[in-house]
Amino acid sequence: MTEIVTASTARSAALFAEAQGLLPGGVDSPVRAFRAVGGTPRFIARARGAAVWDVDDNRYIDYLASWGPLIAGHAHPGVVAAIQEAAARGTSYGATTEAELDLARIVKQAFPSIDLVRFVSSGTEATMSALRLARAFTRRDKILKFDGGYHGHADDVLVQAGSGPLTFGQPDSPGVPAASASQTVSVPYNDLAAIRDAFQAHPGEIAAVIVEPVAGNMGVVPPQPGFLEHLRAMTREQGSLLIFDEIITGFRIALGGAQERFRVTPDLTCLGKIVGGGLPVGAYGGRREIMEQISPVGPVYQAGTLSGNPLAMTAGVSTLRLLGEPGVYDHLERLAARLVDGLGSAAQAAGVAYTANRVGSMFTGFFSDATVTDYASAKRANTRRYARFFHAMLERGVYLAPSQFEAGFVSLAHTDADIDATLTAAEAAFALASRE
Numbered sequence: 495m496t497e498i499v500t501a502s503t504a505r506s507a508a509l510f511a512e513a514q515g516l517l518p519g520g521v522d523s524p525v526r527a528f529r530a531v532g533g534t535p536r537f538i539a540r541a542r543g544a545a546v547w548d549v550d551d552n553r554y555i556d557y558l559a560s561w562g563p564l565i566a567g568h569a570h571p572g573v574v575a576a577i578q579e580a581a582a583r584g585t586s587y588g589a590t591t592e593a594e595l596d597l598a599r600i601v602k603q604a605f606p607s608i609d610l611v612r613f614v615s616s617g618t619e620a621t622m623s624a625l626r627l628a629r630a631f632t633r634r635d636k637i638l639k640f641d642g643g644y645h646g647h648a649d650d651v652l653v654q655a656g657s658g659p660l661t662f663g664q665p666d667s668p669g670v671p672a673a674s675a676s677q678t679v680s681v682p683y684n685d686l687a688a689i690r691d692a693f694q695a696h697p698g699e700i701a702a703v704i705v706e707p708v709a710g711n712m713g714v715v716p717p718q719p720g721f722l723e724h725l726r727a728m729t730r731e732q733g734s735l736l737i738f739d740e741i742i743t744g745f746r747i748a749l750g751g752a753q754e755r756f757r758v759t760p761d762l763t764c765l766g767k768i769v770g771g772g773l774p775v776g777a778y779g780g781r782r783e784i785m786e787q788i789s790p791v792g793p794v795y796q797a798g799t800l801s802g803n804p805l806a807m808t809a810g811v812s813t814l815r816l817l818g819e820p821g822v823y824d825h826l827e828r829l830a831a832r833l834v835d836g837l838g839s840a841a842q843a844a845g846v847a848y849t850a851n852r853v854g855s856m857f858t859g860f861f862s863d864a865t866v867t868d869y870a871s872a873k874r875a876n877t878r879r880y881a882r883f884f885h886a887m888l889e890r891g892v893y894l895a896p897s898q899f900e901a902g903f904v905s906l907a908h909t910d911a912d913i914d915a916t917l918t919a920a921e922a923a924f925a926l927a928s929r930e
């Protein structure tokens with residue numbers, strides 16, 4: 495598929511122009527505005543399986559997967575039917591439903607470190623609540639995160655943040671009080687010495703370390719061998735809680751996420767994205783002695799009108815049940831490996847400096863000749879080339895993340911034919927990118 499297939503983007507352009515007078519930047523989440531790559535953001539009209547269609551009826555093979563949730567593919571018939579059936583019985587009651595228990599059982603089975611789980615409506619809520627809980631449980635105020643780590647947009651974690659803040663070159667946001675930001679220590683990912691130094695600089699002060707066990711928000715950056723194990727040992731030794739932000743990795747790189755794949759057990763886990771199957775769900779959970787500090791059992795307050803929403807719970811349950819089928823993760827691994835190895839070969843054939851990181855079915859191709867192991871090395875990537883490649887792929891019917899510093903995802907709906915088509919488009923796209 496080397497020819498240009500996107501006929502027109504006129505309707506997306508018209509809607510985006512109108513959106514400027516309705517939504518800040520015309521979007522409800524910054525990275526959707528294509529500011530890092532330029533051009534007209536596509537307004538999506540519908541999706542099915544591995545494909546999305548924009549409002550100009552252009553079809554794309556989708557590797558964004560709504561930034562991760564759609565691991566079973568878009569509009570999976572079983573998921574849609576379950577949501578429709580639940581909606582016909584009502585959409586929200588402000589009372590507990592069986593659906594919450596159904597999803598909680600699946601979460602607990604996949605994550606043995608979770609004795610109790612609390613559902614919320616976004617990943618931000620999950621991490622914000624987990625950090626408040628960790629501070630209450632340890633009676634300490636500081637938190638340690640990693641440069642390029644993104645844990646949502648709560649004040650505490652908008653320090654050296656990844657994802658959009660990294661994309662736009664604003665790792666720290668205005669509006670976060672200095673008093674709040676001063677309680678957050680950020681060190682380079684994969685840097686055990688820096689973690690040790692932070693603990694020595696703040697003895698007995700660090701309530702928790704929050705980490706993406708596989709970073710996804712500076713692009714995909716895997717933990718170096720031993721990193722998570724040493725982090726677990728150091729936090730235990732220091733009396734700090736270890737919080738795994740598995741909002742991307744949970745149910746993605748294994749049914750039990752990074753803690754299953756790397757066999758490292760955190761004290762608290764944050765979940766999101768896949769756990770809601772494309773509807774708004776976040777979750778945090780962990781050891782009973784910690785989680786029982788949460789209201790109404792304990793004094794740590796956290797609440798939410800639509801927490802545990804029955805439609806969202808139903809979408810999560812029906813999605814996660816699909817992931818429990820035998821061979822699911824082997825299938826994702828095989829397809830993702832074919833894709834990423836093929837992209838590397840195509841880049842090499844075009845003489846383009848390119849290095850890819852992949853863990854399971856999450857991946858990022860960096861336009862760089864240096865291995866990417868942390869925020870500093872990620873930032874050395876050639877973002878102009880990424881932008882050129884992104885648009886060359888988009889024009890050829892392949893939808894990647896509109897930022898070098900994000901992850902791509904393969905779903906159960908992708909086929910070998912999709913991978914072949916993607917690699918054919920990439921041959922032309924790398925040739926064009928090489929001219930940047």
Ligand code: KE4
Binds near residue numbers: 524526644646740767
């Ligand atoms: P939400 O509040 O966006 O549901 O979750 C925040 C969050 C927390 N932790 C991790 C590891 C995350 O990746 C995220 C959100 N991810 C971004 C993209 N990398 C969501 C896309 C967006 O911001 O529009």
